[in-house]
Amino acid sequence: MKIIAVHAYTVRTKTKVPFVWRKGLLGTDPTSEQTWLRLVTDEGIEGWGRAPRGAIALDLVARRLKPWLIGKNPLMKELLWHELWEIDRIEEFPMYMMGLVDSALWDITAKLAGVPLYxxxxxxxxxxxxxxxxxxxxxxxxxxxxxxxxxxxxxxxxxxxxxxxxxxxxxxxxxxxxxxxxxxxxxxxxxxxxxxxxxxxxxxxxxxxxxxxxxxxxxxxxxxxxxxxxxxxxxxxxxxxxxxxxxxxxxxxxxxxxxxxxxxxxxxxxxxxxxxxxxxxxxxxxxxxxxxxxxxxxxxxxxxxxxxxxxxxxxxxxxxxxxxxxxxxxxxxAPAGPGLGHDINLKALEKSAVAKL
Ligand SMILES: [Mg+2]
Structure with missing residues (x-):
């Protein structure tokens, strides 16, 4: 199995209820961004990952992750996880960027196995x-x-x-x-x-x-x-x-x-x-x-x-x-379907994305 395409979509969400923390700690920004990563494989299975933030995630995907992921076998998760640490050594990226990629790889693996990830x-x-x-x-x-x-x-x-x-x-x-x-x-x-x-x-x-x-x-x-x-x-x-x-x-x-x-x-x-x-x-x-x-x-x-x-x-x-x-x-x-169980409408996501790759 090979990854043949890498896409990313940043969406902006508005929280309706105030998100308040302790004295001195900023509340969560009421308009927050999240980036979805979509890995497409040559066998038709797609994997989805996500991370908070927009510009940071899109920049990293465009410069480093996309060129590195294309052609890789998504089932080699252990190898790719260690390679991500090598990319982190240079980039010092936020830790949730590892989850962006790693969870998409697990999504693919669990879909291939036909079982919920857990x-x-x-x-x-x-x-x-x-x-x-x-x-x-x-x-x-x-x-x-x-x-x-x-x-x-x-x-x-x-x-x-x-x-x-x-x-x-x-x-x-x-x-x-x-x-x-x-x-x-x-x-x-x-x-x-x-x-x-x-x-x-x-x-x-x-x-x-x-x-x-x-x-x-x-x-x-x-x-x-x-x-x-x-x-x-x-x-x-x-x-x-x-x-x-x-x-x-x-x-x-x-x-x-x-x-x-x-x-x-x-x-x-x-x-x-x-x-x-x-x-x-x-x-x-x-x-x-x-x-x-x-x-x-x-x-x-x-x-x-x-x-x-x-x-x-x-x-x-x-x-x-x-x-x-x-x-x-x-x-x-437990989510019932195979993989992570993200419920994604690709057309709606493409339409609502404030930035994409
Ligand atoms: Mg805590």
């Missing part, structure tokens, strides 16, 4: 609990109201993205635990808003409130800072969401005691190939590798990785809105 990757389960991952709301009262709405819609797990103020966030976390009782899984994500002392203060409050995990309180630059924090706390500290370098880098988080759980994902960990590698690395240390972020690619990872426990889905707005793939029990199910 089965090709191993296949561990056919559905999984989702957790409601909140944006940042204005008051404790509103957070508790949003939590009630999530529980009414079937969720049994909630993760807070709060204000980025250690004392206020600690009080919120304790109020939420009191409000929902002991049987709901609660998690907290600091989105790298704190220094080591604030991180410790907040971590102790989360321990007292029986939170399941404490995610990314600091930027993921200092392994020393994280290994000290892990040492000081009993609550599992979940790290390595945004650190570059896939399993090559996550290995050091684990070896240095800078992670009690690690993040993996298709977007930040080098595509499906990288996401699996991180999960298997963590598994060898009996650690969990929790899949970060939404999208059908991450659903397949969630269903293929034994040591992952939830699918993350954002809840935004009030009344809350969230992805339509979540069922009434707060679960997400």
């Amino acid at each position: 089965q090709l990757l191993g296949g561990y389960r056919d559905r999984i609990d989702a957790y409601a991952s909140t944006v940042t709301y204005a008051t404790t009262k509103e957070f508790l109201d949003v939590a009630d709405q999530c529980l009414a819609r079937g969720f049994r797990a909630i993760k807070l993205h709060a204000w980025g103020d250690a004392r206020k966030d600690a009080a919120l976390c304790q109020a939420l635990r009191k409000h929902v009782g002991p049987d709901i899984a609660l998690m907290y994500d600091g989105s790298a808003g704190f220094d080591p002392y604030e991180s410790l203060y907040l971590g102790r409050a989360l321990e007292d409130a029986d939170y399941l995990w404490y995610e990314e309180p600091m930027r993921e630059f200092s392994l020393t800072a994280y290994s000290r924090l892990c040492e000081q706390l009993d609550i599992p500290v979940l790290t390595a969401e945004t650190s570059d370098g896939c399993h090559f880098n996550v290995a050091d988080f684990i070896a240095q005691g800078a992670a009690d759980m690690v993040r993996t994902s298709f977007g930040y960990k080098g595509g499906i190939t990288g996401g699996l590698r991180v999960a298997h690395l963590a598994d060898s240390f009996q650690l969990s590798a929790e899949v970060h972020g939404m999208g059908v690619e991450n659903i397949h990872l969630c269903l293929a990785i034994r040591n992952n426990h939830y699918y993350e889905t954002l809840v935004m707005g009030n009344p809350v809105v969230f992805e339509s793939c979540i069922d009434a029990r707060g679960q997400v199910h």
Whole structure:
């Protein structure tokens, strides 16, 4: 099998609901761009990948990826994944660009096999609990109201993205635990808003409130800072969401005691190939590798990785809105068709693209 054509389409989407994060962290741009990559093979099977951003992705595809991919065998994913690292050595591209290519190659492979991707990757389960991952709301009262709405819609797990103020966030976390009782899984994500002392203060409050995990309180630059924090706390500290370098880098988080759980994902960990590698690395240390972020690619990872426990889905707005793939029990199910299961109308995509290649 050979890749005979490479196309890319950038589309612009407008979010209807405000996307608010902690103090100091920019909200998501209401008009965001996404680029689709379409690989056409000589056997008629096409693979689709995607990445956030427009111009960066189109530039990389035009200059580097298209000339490199034409004529390649898409089934040689391992070889191509390592060649992508060589391209990255020169380009230093954003990590999600690996997912753009790698997921399209896996899409082709799973379509050829005639199975949904998660089965090709191993296949561990056919559905999984989702957790409601909140944006940042204005008051404790509103957070508790949003939590009630999530529980009414079937969720049994909630993760807070709060204000980025250690004392206020600690009080919120304790109020939420009191409000929902002991049987709901609660998690907290600091989105790298704190220094080591604030991180410790907040971590102790989360321990007292029986939170399941404490995610990314600091930027993921200092392994020393994280290994000290892990040492000081009993609550599992979940790290390595945004650190570059896939399993090559996550290995050091684990070896240095800078992670009690690690993040993996298709977007930040080098595509499906990288996401699996991180999960298997963590598994060898009996650690969990929790899949970060939404999208059908991450659903397949969630269903293929034994040591992952939830699918993350954002809840935004009030009344809350969230992805339509979540069922009434707060679960997400396996996509049924072969491949990744992207539902793409090529004509409509070509028409709506703001730029293409
Ligand atoms: Mg996170």
